[in-house]
Amino acid sequence: MSQSYNRGLVEDFGRWKEFQAGMWAWIFHKFTGWILVGYLFTHIAVLSTAIQGPESYTTTLQSLESIFVVRILEIGLLSTAVFHILNGTRLLLVDLGIGLGSQDKSFYASLVLTGAIVVASVPTFLAGLGGGV
Amino acid sequence: MSTQIPEQEAEAESSAEAEADASAESPQEKRMAKKAESASYRDAQKKAQEEIEAAERAVQLKVFRYDPEVEGKQEPRFDEFHVPFTKGMTVLDALMYARDHYDPSLTFRHSCRQAVCGSDAMFVNGQQRLCCKTQMSELEWPVRVEPLPHQDVVKDLVVDMQHFYDQMHSVEPYFQGDENAPSGEEQKQTRENREKIKMSTRCIWCGACMSSCNIAAGDNEYLGPAAINKAYRFYMDEREDQEELEEHRLRILEQEHGVWRCQTQFSCTEVCPKDIPLTEHIQELKREAVKNNLKFW
Numbered sequence: 001m002s003q004s005y006n007r008g009l010v011e012d013f014g015r016w017k018e019f020q021a022g023m024w025a026w027i028f029h030k031f032t033g034w035i036l037v038g039y040l041f042t043h044i045a046v047l048s049t050a051i052q053g054p055e056s057y058t059t060t061l062q063s064l065e066s067i068f069v070v071r072i073l074e075i076g077l078l079s080t081a082v083f084h085i086l087n088g089t090r091l092l093l094v095d096l097g098i099g100l101g102s103q104d105k106s107f108y109a110s111l112v113l114t115g116a117i118v119v120a121s122v123p124t125f126l127a128g129l130g131g132g133v
Numbered sequence: 134m135s136t137q138i139p140e141q142e143a144e145a146e147s148s149a150e151a152e153a154d155a156s157a158e159s160p161q162e163k164r165m166a167k168k169a170e171s172a173s174y175r176d177a178q179k180k181a182q183e184e185i186e187a188a189e190r191a192v193q194l195k196v197f198r199y200d201p202e203v204e205g206k207q208e209p210r211f212d213e214f215h216v217p218f219t220k221g222m223t224v225l226d227a228l229m230y231a232r233d234h235y236d237p238s239l240t241f242r243h244s245c246r247q248a249v250c251g252s253d254a255m256f257v258n259g260q261q262r263l264c265c266k267t268q269m270s271e272l273e274w275p276v277r278v279e280p281l282p283h284q285d286v287v288k289d290l291v292v293d294m295q296h297f298y299d300q301m302h303s304v305e306p307y308f309q310g311d312e313n314a315p316s317g318e319e320q321k322q323t324r325e326n327r328e329k330i331k332m333s334t335r336c337i338w339c340g341a342c343m344s345s346c347n348i349a350a351g352d353n354e355y356l357g358p359a360a361i362n363k364a365y366r367f368y369m370d371e372r373e374d375q376e377e378l379e380e381h382r383l384r385i386l387e388q389e390h391g392v393w394r395c396q397t398q399f400s401c402t403e404v405c406p407k408d409i410p411l412t413e414h415i416q417e418l419k420r421e422a423v424k425n426n427l428k429f430w
Binding site: 017018020021022023025026091094095096100101103104 | 259260347396397398399400402403410412413416417419420
């Protein structure tokens with residue numbers, strides 16, 4: 001029904017500002033899920049080009065780890081994965097019918113927890129940059 | 134105030150009406166009737182002006198307008214109305230004020246005005262709400278009123294509810310108790326069972342949940358939260374205890390476009406004016422469907 005008829009003003013993409021917690025959780029879950037799938041392929045592609053021997057593996061990884069952007073991307077990957085795990089746990093509880101009344105709070109909790117874990121991990125991820133380990 | 138189009142519009146409409154239902158009247162009577170009508174609109178607008186000045190505050194309403202039958206109104210647009218605010222005013226009150234004082238062609242459904250009939254669900258300030266139980270004071274002003282999204286607009290704030298009703302009927306929303314029960318006798322329900330289905334019986338078929346559902350918007354065959362909730366109400370009713378019937382109800386629910394389309398976005402639960410825990414009911418039926426199909430015990 002929605003596809004058959006353009007209502008212009010009412011069904012506007014700009015409505016995303018009016019989403020509620022549950023909807024944001026769904027969007028973030030989809031988004032992080034796709035990122036993780038994308039990462040999986042990159043991961044396999046990069047590592048499979050570095051299996052000629054121990055040396056090539058070490059040099060590939062070391063050269064990658066010396067790039068600042070890669071470090072930043074690693075932090076992004078961690079946050080994506082952590083959110084996906086936490087929200088996945090939330091969805092598991094929802095499927096089991098536990099705490100559906102506070103589903104919005106558990107979404108906010110998973111966001112805050114993700115933020116905390118990511119911030120705490122920043123020193124580890126940026127360690128040894130520039131100076132070389 | 135409305136734009137200028139409705140003003141001429143109203144007159145054109147009223148004259149057409151007069152011709153239709155009073156062909157026996159003389160041209161003079163017709164003219165007089167027309168004059169009286171436009172005079173009454175003028176008076177109403179003047180009265181509105183006075184009332185706005187008298188009231189402490191005036192609400193600005195931005196109302197979606199669309200009329201496929203009138204040229205010049207086929208392009209959706211927003212009209213603005215200034216309505217004097219009174220304590221306890223609902224969105225529906227404001228809409229009725231606007232219709233009665235500014236633009237009689239403003240069209241919307243309403244009936245009981247007390248959240249029972251479920252005919253005035255609209256999209257108010259970005260959320261599906263029941264206009265008659267939404268207080269103006271709780272909203273951010275100016276208040277934007279639009280017809281329910283994901284349904285065809287018939288005119289202004291009126292949407293086509295047929296698809297919603299079709300989905301509701303497809304789950305057989307009626308009690309099919311024991312046919313062998315002695316006639317004229319009540320089929321009693323336990324208090325616990327009544328408590329279990331209590332919330333699900335509150336549905337007033339307003340269609341707010343269906344309109345808010347992202348999945349229902351993309352999948353026309355999806356039963357939708359309201360219909361699944363209806364099915365829950367009868368599936369969980371212990372008086373419907375025939376095995377075949379339960380199987381039959383579950384078959385409707387666990388089909389491809391049944392309960393499994395729900396992705397727990399909680400939009401329906403958020404917007405339900407009767408606070409029915411729709412997602413919870415859908416999830417429970419999912420578990421029932423799994424239990425029914427996985428027979429380890």
